[in-house]
Amino acid sequence: xxxxQIYQKKIKDxxxxxxxxxxxxxxxxxxxxxxxxxxxxxxxxxSTNVAMILSKINKTNPMDLAKKIKTELGKVDQSIxxxxxxxxxxxxxxFKNIFWNQFIQGVIxxxxxxxxxxxxxxxxxxxxxxxxxxxxxLHVGHCRGAVSGDVLANILKFNKHKVHKEYYxxxxxxxxxxxxxxxxxxxKEQIENKPYPKDQEDLYPGEYIIQIAKNIINDxxxxxxxxxxxxxxxxxxxxxxxxxxxxxxxxxxxxxxxDKFQSEREIxxxxxxxxxxxxxxxxxxxxxxxxKAPEGEDKNKWVEREQxxxxxxxxxxxxxxxxxxxDNSWTYFAGDVAYHENKLNRNYDTYINILGADHAGYIKRxxxxxxxxxxxxxKLICKVSQLVKLIKDGKPFKMSKRKGDYITVxxxxxxxxxxxxxxxxxNRSSDAEIDFDFDKVKEKSKDNPLYYVQYCYARICSVFxxxxxxxxxxxxxxxxNFNFSSEDIDxxxxxxxxxxxxxxxxxxxxxxxVPTYLYELSSLFHxxxxxxxxxKTKRFISEDKKISDEKLVLLKSVSNVIKTxxxxxxxxxxxxx
RNA sequence: GCGCCCUUAGCUCAGUUGGAUAGAGCAACGGUUUUCUAAACCGUGGGUCGGAGGUUCGAAUCCUUCAGGGCGCGCCA
Numbered sequence: 001x002x003x004x005q006i007y008q009k010k011i012k013d014x015x016x017x018x019x020x021x022x023x024x025x026x027x028x029x030x031x032x033x034x035x036x037x038x039x040x041x042x043x044x045x046x047s048t049n050v051a052m053i054l055s056k057i058n059k060t061n062p063m064d065l066a067k068k069i070k071t072e073l074g075k076v077d078q079s080i081x082x083x084x085x086x087x088x089x090x091x092x093x094x095f096k097n098i099f100w101n102q103f104i105q106g107v108i109x110x111x112x113x114x115x116x117x118x119x120x121x122x123x124x125x126x127x128x129x130x131x132x133x134x135x136x137x138l139h140v141g142h143c144r145g146a147v148s149g150d151v152l153a154n155i156l157k158f159n160k161h162k163v164h165k166e167y168y169x170x171x172x173x174x175x176x177x178x179x180x181x182x183x184x185x186x187x188k189e190q191i192e193n194k195p196y197p198k199d200q201e202d203l204y205p206g207e208y209i210i211q212i213a214k215n216i217i218n219d220x221x222x223x224x225x226x227x228x229x230x231x232x233x234x235x236x237x238x239x240x241x242x243x244x245x246x247x248x249x250x251x252x253x254x255x256x257x258x259d260k261f262q263s264e265r266e267i268x269x270x271x272x273x274x275x276x277x278x279x280x281x282x283x284x285x286x287x288x289x290x291x292k293a294p295e296g297e298d299k300n301k302w303v304e305r306e307q308x309x310x311x312x313x314x315x316x317x318x319x320x321x322x323x324x325x326x327d328n329s330w331t332y333f334a335g336d337v338a339y340h341e342n343k344l345n346r347n348y349d350t351y352i353n354i355l356g357a358d359h360a361g362y363i364k365r366x367x368x369x370x371x372x373x374x375x376x377x378x379k380l381i382c383k384v385s386q387l388v389k390l391i392k393d394g395k396p397f398k399m400s401k402r403k404g405d406y407i408t409v410x411x412x413x414x415x416x417x418x419x420x421x422x423x424x425x426x427n428r429s430s431d432a433e434i435d436f437d438f439d440k441v442k443e444k445s446k447d448n449p450l451y452y453v454q455y456c457y458a459r460i461c462s463v464f465x466x467x468x469x470x471x472x473x474x475x476x477x478x479x480x481n482f483n484f485s486s487e488d489i490d491x492x493x494x495x496x497x498x499x500x501x502x503x504x505x506x507x508x509x510x511x512x513x514v515p516t517y518l519y520e521l522s523s524l525f526h527x528x529x530x531x532x533x534x535x536k537t538k539r540f541i542s543e544d545k546k547i548s549d550e551k552l553v554l555l556k557s558v559s560n561v562i563k564t565x566x567x568x569x570x571x572x573x574x575x576x577x
Numbered sequence: 578g579c580g581c582c583c584u585u586a587g588c589u590c591a592g593u594u595g596g597a598u599a600g601a602g603c604a605a606c607g608g609u610u611u612u613c614u615a616a617a618c619c620g621u622g623g624g625u626c627g628g629a630g631g632u633u634c635g636a637a638u639c640c641u642u643c644a645g646g647g648c649g650c651g652c653c654a
Contacts, residue, residue: 004593031594039597049596052634062634087597088634133654170654264654291651295578305651318580318650325652332654360581361649386582387647428590432583433647435590446616447603455616463613497593504593516591516601523601530618533609541613577616 001106001114002499003046007035007093010077011050011069018072024065025057037493043486044084044092045493051089062089100492101480107495107557108475112564115498117159117506124162126343127153129354130251130258131168134243135179136206138250138409139399140436141356145385147425147570149354150256151511152383154568159506164348165258168339171240172264173332177232178202183239184228186213191225212242250409254418255570267338273330276338276373277308277323285311285372291319310337315368337369344374351380352509357387357433383509385430391437407438415442419571423450426569427515449519453562454574456522459529460559461575463540467547471575475549475556482550487528487538491554494521498561511568518565525558 012030019026030053038047051066058065066085073091074083079099084092107114129149132142153163170176182204188194190213197203216223216238223231244261251257267273280286289309293302309320310333323334343351351370355363363382370380390397390407399406412421415438424441427449428434441448464471484492501517504510532539540551566573 034593034596036593036596039599041598047597049635052596055634090597131654135654173654174652175654294650302651307652322651327652329652331652336654357582357648359649359654363581384582384648389647432590435588437589448616449602451616452602455614459614459617461614466613500593507594512591513593519601520591526617527619529613530609530615533612533618536612539613547613577614 001103001110002503003103003496004035004500007046007048008033011035011048011073014072014076015050015054015069018068023068024054026054027057037497038090038092042084042086042092044082044094045489046095047086047090047092049090051085051091055089065089066091097483100484100489101482103496104492104553104557105477105480107560108477108553111474111560112567114560115158115502115564117499117503122160122162123349124164124347125153125156126164126166126346126348126351127156127354128166128168128343128352130247130256131170132247133170133175134240134247135175135204136208136243137246139406140390140409140412141388141399141406143254143409143412143421144388144425144430144434145354145356146251146254146256147422148383148385148430148511151422151426151514151569152352152354152505152509154570155502155505155511155514158502158564158568161506162348164260164346166343167258167261168336169240169244169261169263169265170332171236172268172335176236176240179204179243180232180236180239181228182209183212183216183242184225184232184235186210187217187225190214190217208246212239212246215242253413254409254421262339262342264335264339267342268330268335272342273334273338276341277334279341280310280337280369280372283372285314286323287311289320291322310365310369310372312365312368315364315371317364317368321365333365336366337373340366340370340380341373344370344379350378353380353382355382355384357384360384381509383430386433388425388434388436391435392439394439397438416445419454420445420448420450422569422571423453423515424448426512429510429512449515450571451577452526453515453518453522453566454572455577456525457559457562457566457573458575458577459525460555460562463547463555465575466541467545471559475552477549477553480553482553484550487531488550488554491521491524491528491558494524495557495561498565514565514568518562518569521558521561521565528554 011033015024015026018024033048033050033053035046035048038044051062051069054065055062063085066089069091070083070085074080079096079102080093081096082094084094086092127149130138130142130146132138138146149165153165156163185194185196185203186209189196190210198205216235220238223234225231277286287309288306290304290306291309305326307326308323310323312321313319321333322331323337325331340351353366363384367380367382371377390399420441424436425434445451461471498517501513505513528538536543540555541547563573
């Protein structure tokens with residue numbers, strides 16, 4: 001039940017028909033014909049730009065064309081009350097009550113499925129997100145991509161697509177060696193009272209490593225910690241496992257569960273990197289060459305070196321990218337290319353990576369590699385979540401891993417809660433930076449848009465309590481034959497946009513549109529509610545403690561959409577607040 | 578130097594594959610509670626959509642260019 005799609009099709013059919021009779025010319029591509037809700041100052045219900053689209057090819061002015069279309073449309077569509085033609089050439093349609101009755105009956109019948117796309121174009125998506133280094137707990141910076149990835153997955157699933165959620169564990173390379181060393185020294189600190197070196201650059205300073213060390217000691221009583229070299233492989237695995245335990249519990253606390261954690265180490269050990277590189281060599285995407293120093297780099301420090309390079313410039317990157325380090329071990333990129341080959345072999349239609357802003361420079365080379373491996377453009381889509389700018393005590397707060405000085409997801413959840421965290425992180429376009437004022441969110445959590453939407457739902461629940469009905473039960477309506485007020489229709493117009501919101505969020509991979517929509521719908525409902533203070537006939541419950549079917553339908557449709565939307569966002573809808 | 582992202586009201590931001598008089602919240606000011614939840618509502622003020630060109634019937638949206646801010650730029654992941 002997407003009235004915009006329905007009317008877009010109707011109008012296309014109509015002009016195709018008029019075209020058949022030779023009365024108008026039409027362009028080949030009719031996609032730019034839009035159906036929308038007109039701005040507030042027009043009282044009409046929907047509007048279309050079709051006349052303006054057709055005016056050029058017909059060499060007539062849009063107003064005349066609009067008149068022609070108006071007459072034809074009026075003939076074939078019985079649910080239209082009135083058609084206005086406005087200034088440049090908009091055709092504004094006002095529906096009869098029967099239209100809104102049928103519409104809202106459809107909405108009620110679809111229940112929590114309303115908004116889900118009805119198209120048959122079901123795809124499978126492979127969604128990689130979070131993928132933070134397994135060297136400690138998640139911090140606030142990871143949170144945004146985590147939430148938007150999770151909600152994106154929910155939206156795609158809601159549209160009946162298949163979605164696989166994966167976390168890539170970077171458990172190979174120098175960072176992990178340093179991390180393992182840190183754990184080792186914390187173990188030494190525990191069992192031999194050796195003080196932990198505080199100022200050593202490559203060691204992790206975080207206190208959480210003490211707990212990791214304790215856990216490892218406890219669970220591995222027979223392990224001998226005398227020599228780092230002897231146990232480093234074993235210790236790496238143990239340390240990473242401890243980290244992942246922490247990360248999984250962090251994620252769980254914000255309501256995120258991945259389908260799989262894929263280890264980088266496993267991919268390297270399976271020789272998948274070599275195999276993938278061989279494949280690329282065979283297809284001439286890899287060669288031995290040198291990389292020039294970037295402008296602005298100190299030319300004296302730069303050592304040119306012959307190395308294995310991937311031809312990402314063939315795909316629009318600014319330079320070719322190194323696959324091997326000077327010690328012949330693989331670069332991070334090489335491993336990641338192999339990982340993407342591994343993903344491709346799992347046969348999904350589309351791959352999505354949610355990345356942090358600091359990895360934006362990485363997008364070209366990785367999409368290039370996927371294009372080289374799969375031979376398809378746009379097989380991999382990377383979405384970047386811009387930075388979360390933290391503000392503490394009114395000042396920008398720089399998190400530093402080195403100092404162990406950062407706000408973790410745990411801190412955030414315990415201060416503001418899971419629901420508020422998810423809603424705030426999602427409430428803005430991921431293209432824009434967020435100012436996250438930690439103190440403000442703590443103090444003034446009531447100003448949070450989350451509560452505004454939840455309050456809307458709670459108010460509806462309160463009405464249901466008063467009339468002794470269960471909000472989750474289906475309502476029984478004899479006949480949809482209501483005479484809706486203009487305020488009712490304002491709410492229904494918004495409800496009619498819900499499938500559109502989902503469609504765009506899904507298509508553009510922009511989950512932030514959902515909380516924005518829910519806020520707007522709630523706002524209309526709160527206005528509606530407050531009308532009851534002045535005018536008793538606008539209240540939901542009448543003086544004899546009854547509720548009309550008409551009002552029941554409004555409450556039910558709004559609450560269903562809010563519930564559906566909040567489920568997608570992954571936050572609760574309390575019955576009482 | 579190069580690449581990507583951003584610039585919309587005093588502040589934080591929405592803005593539908595280009596549509597009509599650009600919208601919210603916060604902050605300011607004024608009002609609304611014997612009433613289904615005031616965590617709400619109503620009203621007032623507040624804008625060269627960073628600047629300049631261009632494409633178009635029509636631009637905050639697309640293109641070019643300039644300015645400002647952020648992120649990144651071979652063996653970190």
